[in-house]
Amino acid sequence: MSRLWGSTWWRVGLVATACAVGTGTAMAGGLTGPAAPARPAPAAHAPAAPAAPPPPTASDGASAGRPADRQPPEAERSGLRVVEAEAAQVAPGGTTTLRALIANYGPDPTDANFAVKVRIPARVTPVGPYFPGDCRPDPAEANGLDCTFDTGLPLLRTAVLEIPVQVDGGVLGGQRLDGGLVTVYDPDHPDISHSRAFAVQTN
Template identity: 40%
Template sequence: MTVLATDPSWALLRPEPRPAVEVVATGTPEASILPAPVTTGASTLPAPAKPGAGTAASGTGSGTGSEAAGASTLPAPAAARPSDSDLEVVRIDPDPATPGGTTTIHAFVGNGGPDTTASPFTVVITLPEGVSPEGPYFPSDCRVTGHGRVVRCVFGAGLREGRSATALIPVRLDPELPVGRLSGGSVTVRSVDDRNDGNNRQPFDIRVVEAAAGS
């Protein structure tokens, strides 16, 4: 899911810089109409406001200390409250593959409810020895870590009760792997919403098979 970044509704526009004004004196040099130069040490600018005694940004009357520069009157954004949901990993073994061949890991996560998830959740796929991830992945922003043996995929909030999400991770088997069942892989889900961590991890095996004759 792609989210378009927009400015918050409370964001203020930066004021445009005031344009410079060029003053041209007319007449002879002895009769300039420019005002007399200000003596050193004197300033025509208003004195800077003391902390706590600033003026309102757009009003004409005196303001309070909270309106001084550096102080914000905007309320802090409220954090999403975790939901009462139960994320569960369902075991799905990938299709068999030959040494040097490819298959796809299906990291299947369901929400047992009763609430819709209010926070993002992370699916972590740990690969067995001799297996390497080979994109593209789904979601496309999955990241490979752990020296190439761990893939992390983040899903946004909004998974309803009874619904599921699946990360798809294509992998390639080492050409030297022996024929047989390859264990050591697992899928784990993590979320602050999850009220039951007893069903958050499932292993998976990859069956390594001989190449078909003539292939």
């Protein structure tokens, strides 16, 4: 009888425990319930890009790509140019004259003396008389002359350099003797010069 009683109470206690566990689980489920959907976080706002500056206009005092205060380079402001430099064809052993035309394109007149250097091709010899008269052998050039115009050159005027030369008699007919060069130096811009090449052609 005592064994049956004890067994009965064990079973009752087990059922009660199971009910309590089930009730607790059900209560816990009722307390928590289904999870509420998460609210999306507000979107971050990127800072607005600064507005691009307007393109330059005439009132800005500048045009696109060229500031208003940009000065032209020195080479553009130098007015003296060797426009032409040539000599007529000549027979071997004969004499011809190199003529070089020098122009002042401005923007200013050249009041001071200006210098011209002449390099004569090999197998050709300067013989004179020269114009201008102040032409002397160039100490730095084996076959060259240093010439000086002593009157300056007004704006948009020209000057002519004339150098008689003689071709070596051993040169063949139809031969072109290259290597000549005429260079003018602007006295208002001592570091600037302008050159033009020339050749002597035999016939």
